[in-house]
Amino acid sequence: MFVDRLISSIKSKSNSCVVGLDPTLEMIPEHIRKRHIVRGTNKEIAKAFWEFNKGVIDGVFDLAPAIKVQVAFYELLGLDGLEVFYKTLNYSKEKGLITIADVKRGDIGSTADAYAKAYLRNSDIDSITVNPYFGSDGLNPFIKESIENEKGLFILVKTSNPSSAEIQDLKTETGFIYEKVAQLVSTLEENTTGFSNIGTVIGGTHPEHIKKLRSKLKGFILVPGYGAQGAKAEDISHGFLDESLGALICSSRSITAAYKKYGEGNRYQRDARRALRNMIDDINRHAKIGGKTKWQT
Amino acid sequence: MFVDRLISSIKSKSNSCVVGLDPTLEMIPEHIRKRHIVRGTNKEIAKAFWEFNKGVIDGVFDLAPAIKVQVAFYELLGLDGLEVFYKTLNYSKEKGLITIADVKRGDIGSTADAYAKAYLRNSDIDSITVNPYFGSDGLNPFIKESIENEKGLFILVKTSNPSSAEIQDLKTETGFIYEKVAQLVSTLEENTTGFSNIGTVIGGTHPEHIKKLRSKLKGFILVPGYGAQGAKAEDISHGFLDESLGALICSSRSITAAYKKYGEGNRYQRDARRALRNMIDDINRHAKIGGKTKWQT
Numbered sequence: 329m330f331v332d333r334l335i336s337s338i339k340s341k342s343n344s345c346v347v348g349l350d351p352t353l354e355m356i357p358e359h360i361r362k363r364h365i366v367r368g369t370n371k372e373i374a375k376a377f378w379e380f381n382k383g384v385i386d387g388v389f390d391l392a393p394a395i396k397v398q399v400a401f402y403e404l405l406g407l408d409g410l411e412v413f414y415k416t417l418n419y420s421k422e423k424g425l426i427t428i429a430d431v432k433r434g435d436i437g438s439t440a441d442a443y444a445k446a447y448l449r450n451s452d453i454d455s456i457t458v459n460p461y462f463g464s465d466g467l468n469p470f471i472k473e474s475i476e477n478e479k480g481l482f483i484l485v486k487t488s489n490p491s492s493a494e495i496q497d498l499k500t501e502t503g504f505i506y507e508k509v510a511q512l513v514s515t516l517e518e519n520t521t522g523f524s525n526i527g528t529v530i531g532g533t534h535p536e537h538i539k540k541l542r543s544k545l546k547g548f549i550l551v552p553g554y555g556a557q558g559a560k561a562e563d564i565s566h567g568f569l570d571e572s573l574g575a576l577i578c579s580s581r582s583i584t585a586a587y588k589k590y591g592e593g594n595r596y597q598r599d600a601r602r603a604l605r606n607m608i609d610d611i612n613r614h615a616k617i618g619g620k621t622k623w624q625t
Numbered sequence: 626m627f628v629d630r631l632i633s634s635i636k637s638k639s640n641s642c643v644v645g646l647d648p649t650l651e652m653i654p655e656h657i658r659k660r661h662i663v664r665g666t667n668k669e670i671a672k673a674f675w676e677f678n679k680g681v682i683d684g685v686f687d688l689a690p691a692i693k694v695q696v697a698f699y700e701l702l703g704l705d706g707l708e709v710f711y712k713t714l715n716y717s718k719e720k721g722l723i724t725i726a727d728v729k730r731g732d733i734g735s736t737a738d739a740y741a742k743a744y745l746r747n748s749d750i751d752s753i754t755v756n757p758y759f760g761s762d763g764l765n766p767f768i769k770e771s772i773e774n775e776k777g778l779f780i781l782v783k784t785s786n787p788s789s790a791e792i793q794d795l796k797t798e799t800g801f802i803y804e805k806v807a808q809l810v811s812t813l814e815e816n817t818t819g820f821s822n823i824g825t826v827i828g829g830t831h832p833e834h835i836k837k838l839r840s841k842l843k844g845f846i847l848v849p850g851y852g853a854q855g856a857k858a859e860d861i862s863h864g865f866l867d868e869s870l871g872a873l874i875c876s877s878r879s880i881t882a883a884y885k886k887y888g889e890g891n892r893y894q895r896d897a898r899r900a901l902r903n904m905i906d907d908i909n910r911h912a913k914i915g916g917k918t919k920w921q922t
Contacts, residue, residue, distance in 0.1 A: 350735075350736070352739075398732075398736055400730070400732060400736045400737075400739035400740045400743065401736075401739050403739070403740065403743040403744075404739045404740075404742055404743040406711070406743075406747075407704055407707055407708060407711070410704055410707060411704060414703070414704070432730075432731065432732055432756075433697070433729075434729065434756060435695075435697060435729055436784060436785060436786040436849075437786060439647070439695055439697045439698075440697075442649075442695075442697035442698050442700070442701045443697045443700065443701075445701055446697065446700040446701040446703075447700075450703075459729075459731060459756055459758055460758070460792065461756055461757070461758045461781060461784070461792055461793070462784050462786055462788065462789060462792075463786070463788030463789055463790065463791030463792050463793070464788045464791055465786050465787055465788035466784075466786060466788060484758060487733060487758070487759050487763075488733060489733040489734060489759055489760070489762050489763060490762055491759065491760030491761045491762035491763060492759060492760055493760065494760030494761055494805075494809060495757065495758055495759075495760050495802065495805065495806065495809075496758070496760070498795075498797040498802065498805060499797055499798060500795040500796055500797055500802075501796060505792065505795065505797075505802065508791075508792065508795060509792065512791060512792075552733075
């Protein structure tokens, strides 16, 4: 089961903080850029992304239970970038990390089925993010493949961006759209007694939404928005069901580009590690992870 | 401008029917499978997809104004598949077709920006499909790149699948969700007097939705669902603003796998052409394209 592997990884590291690998050219330290980039081709930039990602993973793999890889930044480099996307997932698995491919796919049944197979049958991918706009017959192929391959899903409920309210916070006769999506996710979940393999995404920038929905959801909540986007540890703490499990908090730039704040580019691995440690301390102080918690007694 | 190129292509071919290239292994004729597939690797299947796609394009390029390529079926084969995705778009452009990359991407601003650049800066891609769940700040990067690169967008409003009602038909205090998305699209559109470059997707399986929204939208409506999914020409005719322009009707399997109905696999090109001709006749009979229409007088 995906969720059992996830929980075991969180417990072994006393940490629910996940690192996001969303490389951009301006995020790459000077010494790596110089080594690979001469003409600025996609192939060269992809090589720099790969060295950078590998460095970040080496720097944090023993602290983080999981890694999230945002495919958009690799698609931007075409096939060269996508090769690095798959290599990054492979290397993360080698290092014992649970992988989240942040692909946010969604389509009608037969197409959703192709997407589901594309990602959930890949042995380097433990879970993916999914867009719910199509309703249940667009989600079912993902559910089916997640069960067959013992993988996890994180279905978008309330996204971290400011404009998310325009659609997701619209009020219907029976609740807000984000609540309707949360209800839909609940009906799709297997009848589990513990945590479900089907999680959701709720931005840490919306603590009220997390608070309201946590008790109604049986899966983990993937919480983006900590750090660069402004979500605070106290906001995110509502995502933990028993103050120790139930939320996966993701930060990308604030970790991977921490060297811009702390020091020099050639020590980016050490600085990513330092930033992650600070994040873990901050989150655990509020979630009491690593202290006296239910699952550790 | 994208929409000018699209209209010019539609007029020169007196046709608004678009062919979708969504290959699956079981769709590929026996003689092509035999030529490429021995062990069943992704590389072999991708080679078969490429020969098949090229054959379909050669069979229909002089009839169709545009081609739609659904990325999911290529992602399923990993990098080998994606190579064929890009080759197919490139070959379609060479043959003078307007290309629609059906990627349905959507994310928060910085990530949407990466997706937008990935596709809209590619010279083989004229337009893409976009998911609106994130609201305007998730759509704006796509709008920006579409303007800068003179490309088009088709934003999902009402999808063709049965469960689309679960989210999209929910009623808010100020209209249904699909209407709210349509309104949002209208606010994002440039102030054009003719057709906008920003179109929408409304399934042909929902004629009432097309009817209701057509007059409120300034862009083309991409209409999937004709053929295999059951939408009829009379349903789709509501998508034409002046009975000749305003809708792009897409069919995939019913065209590309028409040989299964008409004849033998080794004549799949001729059969795709025949199926497309029948579709064009059917649509034009209802839309009066090729007859006495406003844009032809």
